[in-house]
Each structure stands twice: as structure tokens, then as C-alpha cells.
Amino acid sequence: DVVLTQTPSILSATIGQSVSISCRSSQSLLDSDGNTYLYWFLQRPGQSPQRLIYLVSNLGSGVPNRFSGSGSGTDFTLKISGVEAEDLGVYYCMQATHAPDTFGAGTKLELK
């Protein structure tokens, strides 16, 4: 199975600070169809996950544009440009290029 390694595991930030989360894959996530099936999710405390980013860099519906995704191959990054209080929670990357779908272990974003 593809292993997704997220760093850091815990991220402390102040409101307004810009932060980045890394997701590294044990295999290239570029599919033979030319797409890279890498996604980012946020799970707020006590809530279901919410998709933020799809196909590496596409913003989900209703997701604020302070979120951005980038990367290719095996290295991917989620950036939050100006953390807001509602952004606190656990962030997960997920790949669906190689069966089975797999998730990273998560990055907890907390207030400093």
C-alpha cells in the first residue's frame, strides 16, 4: 500500500500566520491518465472531515482561497495563508491513484 507521510504531526500557529503541511508519498501519485489523485481534508473537532483540495491544487466548493495545494510526483504541500480560528483541527492528505486509497496520519493545527 502507498504510505503517505505527513509533517509536522502537530503545528502551532497564531491567528494570521501562514503555515504549510507536507505530504510525501512512498510512490509517485501521477496516474497513467495524467491525473494526480491527491486530496486534502480538514476534520474539525467533533465533526466529519471536509474536502479542501482535490487533484493536488483545486479548491473545493466553498473553501476559502487562503487554502492552496501544490506539488507533484511524491511531494505535496498544503498552505494556509493567514490562519483563522475556524481552521483549527486535523488535516489529512489522501491518495486515490493506487488501490487501496490511503490517508496520511494527520497534522493537528492548534493555536500557539
Add this chain to the structure above:
Amino acid sequence: EVQLVESGGGLVQPGRSLKLSCAASGFTFSNYYMAWVRQAPTKGLEWVASITNSGGSTYYRDSVKGRFTISRDNAKSTLYLQMDSLRSEDTATYYCTRGAGIGWGQGVMVTVSS
């Protein structure tokens, strides 16, 4: 409004069975592949099983192969997960998801314990 509502969870003894349902509304259910993702208490997300939009193909994580069966009824816009021979390590909140996590249900708790 897109909604996914899971039901059927509860406390069950090891070795017994449970069937989860996920009622979908607000979108054309038959157009989407669907999946079950679970989250053990205080742990991360773990994909469990997926099914194509027609139901013609299904996929499972190794640890549930032969014990869990994912299915769907497109006429009823409902996704199912039949869970047999349950183990304590299956204890988790089970989420129904649309496509590649486009939408998630509120989750249903399954506790396997004697």
C-alpha cells in the same frame, strides 16, 4: 442540499454481524462511486471499501476482505456495508463518503466488545 445519513451502528459482540446503511439525497446517487471510511477512537482516517457507481466493481482493504461486503441500491439512493465476523479492531466511527471525499456523512459508531 447534499446529505449522507448513516445508520445501523451499535454495540455488537465479537464474531457477530452488523449492517450499516447510508441514505443519500441532494445529488444523483447513481453517478458517483461511494466508499466507507472509518476512524477508530482518537485515531486517523482509514479507507475500508469502495464501490463503483453501477455497483459492478467493489474494493476492500485487506483486513476486511472476506468479512465485509459493500453494496448499493441506486433505486433507493442507499449505500450499505454488511459487516460479518466482527473483531474488536473494527471498533470505529464509520463514515459514508461520496466520490473522492466530496461529501461525508455524520458517521455512525460501531463498537465490538463482549
